[in-house]
Amino acid sequence: MGVEQRANSRLLSALLLIFFPVGIFITTIPYLFGEQLVLSNDLDFIIIIGSSIFWIIAYSINRSGYFKAAIAFSITIAMLIIFTEVILDSDLEDLAYLLLPLLIISAFFHSNMF
Numbered sequence: 001m002g003v004e005q006r007a008n009s010r011l012l013s014a015l016l017l018i019f020f021p022v023g024i025f026i027t028t029i030p031y032l033f034g035e036q037l038v039l040s041n042d043l044d045f046i047i048i049i050g051s052s053i054f055w056i057i058a059y060s061i062n063r064s065g066y067f068k069a070a071i072a073f074s075i076t077i078a079m080l081i082i083f084t085e086v087i088l089d090s091d092l093e094d095l096a097y098l099l100l101p102l103l104i105i106s107a108f109f110h111s112n113m114f
Contacts, residue, residue, distance in 0.1 A: 009067040015104070016059045016074065023048045043088045051081050075101050 027044045054077045062070035078101040086095055 005067055009062055009065075009070075012062050012067065012071055012074065013059060016055055016062070020052060020055050024052075043085070047081060047084055047088070051077065071105075075105065 027048050054073075058070050058074045058077060061073060079098060082095070082097045082101075085097075086092065
């Protein structure tokens with residue numbers, strides 16, 4: 001692995017480690033202010049907890065040295081999570097969140113890298 005690819009691999013590891021706790025924190029904010037936690041009714045919480053397995057897999061793939069596979073897996077999982085959210089909530093406005101993985105890719109990773 002080259003120097004630039006190692007730096008991007010570390011960046012991906014950091015992003016994966018940051019996004020997971022931030023996602024859980026954001027989905028639990030209403031419960032910190034007194035709402036009753038009913039797991040069967042909260043789709044956001046179920047999706048975040050369910051997808052955490054895939055984020056852990058992406059992190060382990062990246063740490064194993066397969067950066068390109070990890071970034072492809074991470075992008076695919078991020079988009080599938082967003083599509084799942086749109087399908088379960090029936091809210092088409094959430095499709096705008098599909099831009100987030102694309103913006104992260106374009107901001108941190110060069111197209112000639114792949």
